[in-house]
Amino acid sequence: MPSSSSLLATALKDLDVQIKALKRDKNRLQDELKQVSTAIDVDRELERELEQKIASLMEKEAKLGEKKKKLSTDIDRVSERLGKVSKIKSEMADV
Secondary structure (H helix, E strand, O other): OOOHHHHHHHHHHHHHHHHHHHHHHHHHHHHHHHHHHHHHHHHHHHHHHHHHHHHHHHHHHHHHHHHHHHHHHHHHHHHHHHHHHHHHHHHHHHO
């Protein structure tokens, strides 16, 4: 039968092996956590950039809508003037 000191030595060696394995697992998990944190930071930055682009595009869309409305009004005025000119031209042709 092995002595109690050899049993303790064996138990300590087993514990040391388990502690080293746990430290490796801990280091691996910490590395994974850093990678995930970095990926989240990159995604958040991309999200901020995309939100800024969306806001900029919405401003441009609003400006273009205003410009379209103004151009539509201008077209209506020109069409009205063309109608008046055609009417005057027709009346002059009758004379």
